[in-house]
Amino acid sequence: MATVQVENVRKIYTRDTQTIVVLDGISLEVPDGEFVALMGPSGSGKTTLLNLIAGIDRVTSGMIRVGDTTVTGLSDAALAQWRSRHVGFVFQFYNLIPVLTAVENVELPLLLTRLTKRQRRERALTALRIVGLADRAKHYPRQLSGGQEQRVAIARAIVTDPSVLVADEPTGDLDAASAEDILTLLDTLNRDFRKTIVMVTHDPRAAARAHVERHLDKGVLAASVERHVPASRDAHEVPA
Amino acid sequence: MKFLPYVLQHLRRSWIRTASTVAGMALCVFLICVLQTVLAAIESSIAGASPSRLVTRHAVSLTFNMPLAYKARIQAIDGVDRVAISNWFMGVYRDMKDFFPNFAVESEDYFAMYPEIRVPPDQMQAYLQDMQGALIGPDIARKHGFRIGDQFQMESVIPPYRVRGPMTFVVRGIYGAAPGREGSVNMTTMYFHYRYLYETIQGAEGVGDYAGAGTFNLQLRDPDLATAVMRAVDTNFENSDVQTKTETEGAFLSGFISLVGNLAGLLGAVGLAVAFTILLVTANTMSMAVRERRTEIAVLKTLGFSGGRVLALVMIEAAALGVLAGALGVLLAQALVGGLADLPFMGLLLGNFPALRVSPPVAGFTFTVAVVLSLGAGFVPALTAYRGRITEMLRHA
Numbered sequence: 001m002a003t004v005q006v007e008n009v010r011k012i013y014t015r016d017t018q019t020i021v022v023l024d025g026i027s028l029e030v031p032d033g034e035f036v037a038l039m040g041p042s043g044s045g046k047t048t049l050l051n052l053i054a055g056i057d058r059v060t061s062g063m064i065r066v067g068d069t070t071v072t073g074l075s076d077a078a079l080a081q082w083r084s085r086h087v088g089f090v091f092q093f094y095n096l097i098p099v100l101t102a103v104e105n106v107e108l109p110l111l112l113t114r115l116t117k118r119q120r121r122e123r124a125l126t127a128l129r130i131v132g133l134a135d136r137a138k139h140y141p142r143q144l145s146g147g148q149e150q151r152v153a154i155a156r157a158i159v160t161d162p163s164v165l166v167a168d169e170p171t172g173d174l175d176a177a178s179a180e181d182i183l184t185l186l187d188t189l190n191r192d193f194r195k196t197i198v199m200v201t202h203d204p205r206a207a208a209r210a211h212v213e214r215h216l217d218k219g220v221l222a223a224s225v226e227r228h229v230p231a232s233r234d235a236h237e238v239p240a
Numbered sequence: 241m242k243f244l245p246y247v248l249q250h251l252r253r254s255w256i257r258t259a260s261t262v263a264g265m266a267l268c269v270f271l272i273c274v275l276q277t278v279l280a281a282i283e284s285s286i287a288g289a290s291p292s293r294l295v296t297r298h299a300v301s302l303t304f305n306m307p308l309a310y311k312a313r314i315q316a317i318d319g320v321d322r323v324a325i326s327n328w329f330m331g332v333y334r335d336m337k338d339f340f341p342n343f344a345v346e347s348e349d350y351f352a353m354y355p356e357i358r359v360p361p362d363q364m365q366a367y368l369q370d371m372q373g374a375l376i377g378p379d380i381a382r383k384h385g386f387r388i389g390d391q392f393q394m395e396s397v398i399p400p401y402r403v404r405g406p407m408t409f410v411v412r413g414i415y416g417a418a419p420g421r422e423g424s425v426n427m428t429t430m431y432f433h434y435r436y437l438y439e440t441i442q443g444a445e446g447v448g449d450y451a452g453a454g455t456f457n458l459q460l461r462d463p464d465l466a467t468a469v470m471r472a473v474d475t476n477f478e479n480s481d482v483q484t485k486t487e488t489e490g491a492f493l494s495g496f497i498s499l500v501g502n503l504a505g506l507l508g509a510v511g512l513a514v515a516f517t518i519l520l521v522t523a524n525t526m527s528m529a530v531r532e533r534r535t536e537i538a539v540l541k542t543l544g545f546s547g548g549r550v551l552a553l554v555m556i557e558a559a560a561l562g563v564l565a566g567a568l569g570v571l572l573a574q575a576l577v578g579g580l581a582d583l584p585f586m587g588l589l590l591g592n593f594p595a596l597r598v599s600p601p602v603a604g605f606t607f608t609v610a611v612v613l614s615l616g617a618g619f620v621p622a623l624t625a626y627r628g629r630i631t632e633m634l635r636h637a
Contacts, residue, residue, distance in 0.1 A: 084544020
């Protein structure tokens with residue numbers, strides 16, 4: 001069963017009197033545990049598609065289903081609650097809260113749960129251990145490198161153990177070595193923790209780490225490139 | 241509660257802005273608190289007035305005096321138990337900045353009708369026996385270091401009262417308040433013998449009716465007779481050259497206060513302007529805070545924070561500013577309001593009111609105003625955060 005199903009989605013923006021069709025009847029299926037890269041030129045609609053899958057934007061028409069939930073049918077409040085449980089979002093510019101330490105940033109989504117303070121802190125530290133930054137837990141974002149900030153952002157995205165990770169150009173603001181580390185981390189999360197990942201990227205090297213490449217152009221899905229998927233996958237959950 | 245550390249860390253981030261906002265708001269809270277305290281003191285003075293005491297004055301104005309002969313005619317009216325002359329002397333000790341209220345009174349009758357003013361019997365005896373004797377409030381004694389037996393001079397700023405130059409007084413007593421009446425006794429007043437004033441100025445050129453009575457203070461046999469006595473007194477002098485106006489002590493105090501204009505209205509208007517300033521200051525800070533944090537708000541929403549929760553976070557931040565400023569402003573007012581009466585010119589007005597201190601109801605009211613206004617000011621920015629679409633806020637970051 002597909003984790004993410006996108007059916008005939010259209011997204012139209014209206015600016016003053018101008019109507020812009022960003023996505024024009026997109027249909028896409030991302031199977032459970034898949035790692036998909038969305039590529040395309042600027043303005044092709046790939047980030048918009050990612051935002052729609054993550055439930056942070058609304059479709060003009062069409063349907064998006066993630067797991068058992070029809071995301072497009074949820075109210076704003078229900079959608080927020082759904083995001084907190086089922087989606088981890090990784091931004092290009094990390095978007096960590098500067099006044100919070102690394103562990104506090106990672107802990108932020110857990111404030112919406114019923115976990116105790118101690119449980120929240122343990123989970124956040126576990127997530128930081130997974131991304132290899134347990135020793136930087138008390139550091140503020142300004143005290144971390146770009147690559148480390150992105151690792152913290154990924155820890156924040158996985159701390160609630162979501163089924164889907166969406167990443168909007170996660171390596172776009174990093175040097176080659178840091179980008180490689182981040183891609184390896186995403187690969188690990190996909191392979192070892194069986195996270196479904198949908199990643200938007202301009203970088204062919206980043207896209208090459210995905211199992212499937214989907215290309216968007218002018219709001220329409222074009223070519224699809226599939227790669228060999230490793231046969232053995234030992235699924236894990238983020239340990240509580 | 242688990243969100244509070246997050247909110248406080250945000251306030252700490254722009255600590256200069258937070259501190260200046262809190263300081264600005266605290267100053268406004270301080271002003272409101274002081275204004276409310278003065279209003280409360282005025283109301284307390286009026287409330288402390290006895291219903292069985294009346295005050296008769298010149299019908300035209302308090303600044304004109306009445307013939308002394310009126311006293312006997314008032315005394316003869318049915319229902320009047322006692323009458324005492326009281327004249328506003330407006331004497332200045334050393335300098336205007338040291339001013340304290342002072343009255344020339346017919347001592348025996350006057351203090352008999354004001355039992356809330358307590359004087360130790362031996363001091364009262366010494367005072368009554370000394371023509372130059374003065375009874376002073378404990379605040380005057382403390383401020384100027386006066387002790388029993390000290391001699392000092394005062395000169396009135398009212399020309400007829402200074403025709404013979406400064407008058408000499410001897411401290412013969414320091415009064416206090418009867419138990420339970422502390423709030424209605426002004427501790428900064430000086431009393432001396434009317435007879436001393438009269439004999440000093442009588443016959444001098446230019447004194448005229450200033451050798452008369454400023455007010456007649458009447459003690460009634462029964463408070464229920466107040467209306468009848470007021471009418472009887474004023475009717476008695478209706479066809480005289482000098483007509484009178486008799487009113488209850490409370491009404492007289494209200495009228496005296498209104499000599500400086502509609503004080504309550506003025507203070508209320510200033511308080512309103514200050515409250516509006518709080519609103520603007522907080523609204524500005526909260527708008528800036530929300531505008532600067534559009535991306536963070538978008539991130540919070542992406543992480544699953546609902547619009548309502550984001551709205552609540554902004555409101556908590558605004559409330560935190562209000563709580564800080566409210567507490568600081570009230571503490572500041574509590575520390576400084578007592579000293580206001582010692583300020584030049586302010587003392588002229590505020591020195592007439594006993595119990596000039598921030599009461600718990602005034603502190604509570606002012607604190608609540610600060611918090612409510614902060615919440616009001618934070619509402620629009622909070623609503624902006626609530627309504628903001630994630631993708632829009634991320635795009636314009």
